[in-house]
Amino acid sequence: MEFENILVETKGRIQYITINRENKLNALNKFTLCELHEALTAAFKSSSVGGIIITGAGSKAFVAGADISEFADLDVKGGTELARNGQSIVFDVIANGNKPVIAAINGFALGGGLELAMACHIRIASENAKMGLPEVTLGLIPGYGGTQRLTQLVGRGKALELILTADMLTAADALNIGLVNHVVFQDDLLPKAEEMMNKILSRAPLALASAIKSVNDFNTASINGFETEIQEFGKCFGTRDFKEGVAAFMEKRKAEFKGE
Template sequence: MSYHNIIIDTEDKTAIVTINRPESLNALNAQTINEISSALDELASDNKIRVIILTGSGEKSFVAGADIKEFSDFNQEKAEELARNGQTILFNKIENLSKPVIAAVNGFALGGGLELAMACHIRYTSENAKLGLPEVTLGLIPGYGGTQRLPKLVGKGIANELIFSAKMISAQKAKEIGLVNEVYPIEELLNKTKELASTIARNSPMAISKAINATNLSDTNKGFETEIKYFGELFEMEDKKEGVSAFLEKRKPSF
């Protein structure tokens, strides 16, 4: 499939999806959301790909936010449809994808951009990154999961502070509060993210897929039972047999 607003590169078992709208600081519009969604479907079904990296073009911005001019004149019905479709088409899809998605946040991650990063399973950022949810300055609230995912990552009190104040925080502050995993110089960010992807790609894809599903239920009453169920199911699968055999034979597993 051909894309206009994103670029897909593959290296070994990793796919790098780059949002490529530098003229608008990679802002999310409907076409970009649909293209990323289609790319995820394509990559999820590709057995050669184990990990996906999501990043933005250039060194200024990961995603500076949603493309406001697209919805500035919406009424309530259209606005609710926009938020619901965005969650279904992209944000929930990322969170529940069977393969890990790592955000390489290279600059601004504001509004929908931060919500996109939060939907990913892991977040690495550049030192120049600025993160925030400025929606209340527009008389709105985050509509792509910001009020739900941010408290789970940083706690309700800090999430409320960031959402109510609309302030931007530095990459280092984001790491301190648990919003991002690591911070690197901009010139090292993508390579460090690729290193992590390579490490993950060596492990059992089936086990990782189950771990994603179980971890996503960690704040529900289904979490422990799901973990137990998946733990048992994996005993019947080839990855477990290969992993245990490799351990006992003192060799690296081949998944």
């Protein structure tokens, strides 16, 4: 599948998706979001892909935000549709995906870029990365899930501070408040993401999917996350991977999971 604004490469069971608009600091326009949707949907359906790493081209930006030039002529209806469509075709697809997604944040992650990273299940940042939600400086608020996911990650008070001040965080600050999981030297960013993903992919694939679903249902309106956990826990007992995991434990050997 050929794309114009993203690069897709598969190494082993890891699929790399790189936003490739370096001269625009990898800003997300409508076309890029559509391409991301196609690539992500295909990756989640593919039996050969175990997990996804998302990053940005170059060394300056992961994604420096949405393409603001597309906002100028929108009215209330257009703005509402923009946010709803973006959330449904990309950000929620990532967050609710049945395979792990790691954001390798290699520079600026601002506005929609930080929202993209927050939709991923794990975030690793290079030491030069800077993050923030500057939308209020444009007379807007985050529209791709930022108000909700930032609050879940760092708490209500800190989320409000960051959104209302529009301040940028260094990678070290982001690590300190729990916005990212790890900070590494820039040259170590993708190797660290690969190392973590390969460790994850050594685990049982169906159990990974159940864990993601259960964690996602934490504090979700009208959904009892504890009940989700109970149901997903029970489903695991019906998998061949569970039988393999128990057998490997009893036989003191490494399990060979098949995702069945």
